[in-house]
Amino acid sequence: MSGPRHDASLYRERDVVPIRRALISVSDKTGVTELATALQAAGVEIVSTGSTAQRIREAGVEVTDVAAVTGSPEMLDGRVKTLHPKVHGGLLADLRLEHHETELGELGIEPFELVVVNLYPFVETVASGSPANDIVEQIDIGGPAMVRAAAKNHANIAIAVSPESYPTIIESLANGGTTLTSRRELAARAFAHTAAYDTAVAAWFAEDTLAGDADGMPGQLTIQAEKISDLRYGENSHQRAAIYTRVGGHGIAQAKQLQGKEMSYNNYVDADAALRAAYDMQLPAVAIMKHANPCGIAVGESKAIDQIASAHLRAHECDPLSAFGGVIAANRSVTLKMAENLRDIFTEVIIAPDFEPAALEVFREKKNLRVLQLPADWKQERMDVRLVSGGALLQDADLFGEDIEAVAESWKLVAGEKPANISTPELVFAWKACRAVKSNAIVLADKLATVGIGMGQVNRVDSCKLAVERAGDRVVGSIAASDAFFPFSDGPEALMDAGVKVIIQPGGSVRDQETIDLANERGVAMYFTGERHFFH
Known part of the structure; x- marks a missing residue:
């Protein structure tokens, strides 16, 4: 009317x-x-x-x-x-x-x-x-x-x-x-x-309703955000860009920059990916990112006096070459020792829930280093939204429950026997770290630290070869995690030839039995998790 x-x-x-x-x-x-x-x-x-x-x-x-x-x-x-x-x-x-x-x-x-x-x-x-x-x-x-x-x-x-x-x-x-x-x-x-x-x-209302609705997505999707500032440019210099804060947000957009140059579009993307990886871990952990892929992820050694500093060193050791100019996220307060470890390592951004005053004093010597402090109420998002031409995609965020180690006990051991020197938390670490890697993803891990990563390849066997190449001698005795099933046995074969002793994968390929038979033949333990972790 x-x-x-x-x-x-x-x-x-x-x-x-x-x-x-x-x-x-x-x-x-x-x-x-x-x-x-x-x-x-x-x-x-x-x-x-x-x-x-x-x-x-x-x-x-x-x-x-x-x-x-x-x-x-x-x-x-x-x-x-x-x-x-x-x-x-x-x-x-x-x-x-x-x-x-x-x-x-x-x-x-x-x-x-x-x-x-x-x-x-x-x-x-x-x-x-x-x-x-x-x-x-x-x-x-x-x-x-x-x-x-x-x-x-x-x-x-x-x-x-x-x-x-x-x-x-x-x-x-x-x-x-x-x-x-x-x-x-x-x-x-x-x-x-x-x-x-x-x-x-x-x-x-939509979020509140969705929280109690396990059967469907909201009929309407409303996102309200306010511009914080313009960025110098987007992914490339010819692209315009800005950062917005979303109503009810508790993430990187609400982080406080304590020092350093202005954040760029790519800085935000990498830092958010690093947070996702570091905060998947319950123990003190550090993730180092480049182009939204990890150069290394590690948990601090349990006997270390300074566990977050230990986590950083172990993450850095995974791929020191790629870590040059990387973005670092820590899930604990950054200590003086960790800051000192970074003195001679060129780093674009470091983001953490807090920083020791003495650590900030060290960082002030690196005037271009961007130092971001997370909001006190930071939490991982429950939903993922991605714009596509003409619309948007909405999905549940790919999160690990707090009972992941209990869930791991129910993983199906389909080949070999679990090595006595590898614990369930070590298996869980490899599986969690794999989720932070762009598909096709292969992670090699040893003692709660990544030692080789193969990411973003268009076939899984190339990701296996890349992870093995980056791990070098460290591949021997390591745990391999794959974000999705192996369509053929050639990928697992490349891992076994290099010395991997445990393989974790979702399972579900029509050729699973070929891979299982190969693992049994080589004496390699293989677990099926029944859950995939693609990350595009």
């Missing part, structure tokens, strides 16, 4: 609109008293609500309560304050139309020329981890109604939804009023504000 239409000849031109009456109701009270003081000095009548009215009065500015305008007190714990014809008539009257002006006069309703409203802190309440009932109470109803009404009626009203717009309003007081151009710009910001707010609410 369409709205009412009017003959264009009925509209009277309005460019500059003097501000005589303003409605102010804000959650973010930054700068509101300065604005109210300027409005009062210009002779503007101010109508306000609740705590906003109180704040303005405390600044010595005269204010009229909304209840005095509507004749109705606030009700239902403040849920109903401004939803009244005396308010919305003054917001929606198009004074370019003579009969609207006449109707207002007959009803005793005064128009507004300025509305200053920002909405309840819904996003902040969600981020604080508040219970659902508290979050629901931060879903603003009257605020968006006022913002949208004023923005729709921008021909007559200026709408400010952010303290950043207050200087524009104050300047207009000295110039006789707001211009149509400025009101349109303010209206555009206002609609973006309410759109982002509604998206945040919708996203929360």
